[in-house]
Amino acid sequence: MPYYRVTGEIPRKRHVRFRRPDGGLYAEELMGEEGFSSDSSLLYHAHLPTAIVKSEGLADAAADAGIVPNHPLLPRHFRTSDLPKGGDLVLGRQLLMANDDVRISFAAADAASGLYRNSTGDEAIYLRTGSVMFESVYGRIEAGAGDYVVVPRGTIHRWIPSAGGNGAAAPPAEALVIEARGHIRPPRRYLSQYGQFLEHAPYSERDLRCPDGPLIAEGGDVPVIVRNRGGLTRLTYANHPFDVVGWDGCLYPYAFNIADFEPIVKRTHAPPPVHQTFEGPNFVICSFCPRPLDFDTDAVPVPYNHHNVDSDEMMFYVAGDYTARKGSGVGIGSITLHPSGFTHGPQPGAVEAAIRGLDEGRATTDETAVMIDTFRPLLLGPAGQRTEDPEYAWSWGRAASG
Numbered sequence: 001m002p003y004y005r006v007t008g009e010i011p012r013k014r015h016v017r018f019r020r021p022d023g024g025l026y027a028e029e030l031m032g033e034e035g036f037s038s039d040s041s042l043l044y045h046a047h048l049p050t051a052i053v054k055s056e057g058l059a060d061a062a063a064d065a066g067i068v069p070n071h072p073l074l075p076r077h078f079r080t081s082d083l084p085k086g087g088d089l090v091l092g093r094q095l096l097m098a099n100d101d102v103r104i105s106f107a108a109a110d111a112a113s114g115l116y117r118n119s120t121g122d123e124a125i126y127l128r129t130g131s132v133m134f135e136s137v138y139g140r141i142e143a144g145a146g147d148y149v150v151v152p153r154g155t156i157h158r159w160i161p162s163a164g165g166n167g168a169a170a171p172p173a174e175a176l177v178i179e180a181r182g183h184i185r186p187p188r189r190y191l192s193q194y195g196q197f198l199e200h201a202p203y204s205e206r207d208l209r210c211p212d213g214p215l216i217a218e219g220g221d222v223p224v225i226v227r228n229r230g231g232l233t234r235l236t237y238a239n240h241p242f243d244v245v246g247w248d249g250c251l252y253p254y255a256f257n258i259a260d261f262e263p264i265v266k267r268t269h270a271p272p273p274v275h276q277t278f279e280g281p282n283f284v285i286c287s288f289c290p291r292p293l294d295f296d297t298d299a300v301p302v303p304y305n306h307h308n309v310d311s312d313e314m315m316f317y318v319a320g321d322y323t324a325r326k327g328s329g330v331g332i333g334s335i336t337l338h339p340s341g342f343t344h345g346p347q348p349g350a351v352e353a354a355i356r357g358l359d360e361g362r363a364t365t366d367e368t369a370v371m372i373d374t375f376r377p378l379l380l381g382p383a384g385q386r387t388e389d390p391e392y393a394w395s396w397g398r399a400a401s402g
């Protein structure tokens, strides 16, 4: 994150003596990216953040077993509504697609996760439904439907789904989990050379919700599940990692709600880069939001057929009515994969229907979707294969030949 924040108590200068009320020293922890040549934050712990007392290797249920190439090449449609509900937002992830840059999973969490640190890369969790409390060494963020929560690599955190009214169990929080093998950031072109959001960007600093204060937790022998490139390990810490009294810097988790994305519209159809929200290593995340329709009197207000020759396109249909996919079986909770090597576009009849709608006075679209475009091909994970709609690939051709 490019802009500076202070939370809790910190000393006037960096790396000077900062004492607890009992006279002992607070322990500094500098979390820094790219060999401390990029963003960082300096945290002050009540106890040593280095004090571990046990390390146990864990079996990795989310390992790459069961991942297959998209071969023979096909456009795909998966129904996340058919996937099992339950579990937590860390160990309950069901892998939909993956490549060497990003792993994309679905979770429908109804239980609190344990403490977790992903040291392989940043994560962005998009919540489609439900509400959760995100707790971390940086503090707490309340997140709800439509929020992206971006978690920097190495942040110890946990997810606690909110209870329903009167303490009743809440419906599961459904989430798309995006795990990068690197950092997830606002697109470079939205920022000044020093990192401030520019006026043309579709969101700004005011739209980002950051941890609201340090969590000061006590307790000993606290397990933390750590994912690194060697797999999963349970490290037991002598003291609770949420013992931070203050921090400052430019690296921290934050939430951004898709409804705070300001859509950019044109007189005729605007291309996908106007929807870009974040960039990761060899992939982008885009938000398609309710917006005015293209407003030229001759406009065709749905996408043209297109071949994104360098990318695979994954689309998660979140809410509203997606005109371009009418008649294909795609609905809320669906995910489509339109890979490089396949030209895709609106379903048969959708273009005429959209033109008719515009001519009859329809001026807006209520569609909401999250798209991930990857430069490397996406392989299919077990959860994707399990929920595939085998008819989708033929939904254009059947109409043309019938």
Ligand SMILES: [Fe+2]
Binding pocket: 306, 313, 338, 344
């Ligand atoms: Fe597309």
